[in-house]
Amino acid sequence: MPHHLMNLRHVPDDEADEIRALFEEHEVRYYETPPSRWGISMGGFWVHDDDEAERARQLLQHYQQQRLESQRRSFEERQVRGESxxxxxxxxxxxxxxxxxxxxxxxxxxxxxxxxxxxx
The missing domain is CATH 1.20.5 (Single alpha-helices involved in coiled-coils or other helix-helix interfaces)
Known part of the structure; x- marks a missing residue:
């Protein structure tokens, strides 16, 4: 049974590219469905295997924590420079x-x- 790993609606292109590279680097066998233009289907990253889904979720969780920290630092730096x-x-x-x-x-x-x- 397919496992939905992540919704791609409103995901920036750079983040989606980083996740694709992460999955490729760790040899996660995934497939992707694109979100629709009209917002009807959400699109996302999917895997078929239960074990693969668990491994991919752990990778995603670690990646998203790192991304949160880097985006927060970037935001704080822009605030300090007055660019917010x-x-x-x-x-x-x-x-x-x-x-x-x-x-x-x-x-x-x-x-x-x-x-x-x-x-x-």
């Missing part, structure tokens, strides 16, 4: 686009809450 993305930073860099997005959020929230405001 925030609403204020986006407002400075792209004022019209940011204000338009904020206005759209307020309008959508207003329309969503309008029926509840009318009830009271």
């Amino acid at each position: 993305v925030s609403v204020v930073a986006m407002l400075r860099k792209h004022p019209v686009r940011t204000l338009a997005a904020l206005l759209a959020i307020v309008v959508i929230a207003g329309f969503s809450l309008l029926p509840f405001v009318r009830i009271g």
Whole structure:
């Protein structure tokens, strides 16, 4: 029976490439299904064998812990350098686009809450 190891929806290309290289390096017999463009199927990495699935899950767990630590370090370094993305930073860099997005959020929230405001 196939074992689903990891969902590929919203996984960056560099992470998926690193996982493929990890599986190749450790000779994990896996296969991959791509996620659909419309978000209907999630895609992922799969294996058939129970033992292979356990070994692959351990490799993935170790890899994901390392990736978490490296991404966290990278984020903290960007914050120290002042390169982190925030609403204020986006407002400075792209004022019209940011204000338009904020206005759209307020309008959508207003329309969503309008029926509840009318009830009271």
